[in-house]
Amino acid sequence: MKTIITTNLDIENEIRTIKALESKLEELKELKEEKEAEIKKLLDDNGIEELQVGAYIVRFTNVVRNNFNTSAFKKKYLELYNAFIKQTNYRKFTIS
Secondary structure, three states: OOOOOOOOHHHHHHHHHHHHHHHHHHHHHHHHHHHHHHHHHHHHHOOOOEEEEOOEEEEOOOOOOOOOOHHHHHHHOHHHHHHOOOOOOOOOOOOO
16 A cells, blocks of 8 residues: 655645535534424324325334344354355545
8 A cells, every 4th residue: 555645735625625515414414313303302292103294294103123133143153153254345535
């Protein structure tokens, strides 16, 4: 792997833009979660699972899901667990 140090201002400006967009996305995510919480509270308080509002249908329902407990399986059947491990490779992009 090769590492270089540069003072390329175009790249630095692109990185600044990316960081500003990440910050804005986080703000928008928080705002979205606040708005969702308000609607969920309204549904919960009124014992409603489905609500039609204009062109929208809002649902807040219980879902049952079965998950495979990988940790417990690994503890109990380590050899079998290892037989089915699949290694994958990928490239990770980060800005710090």
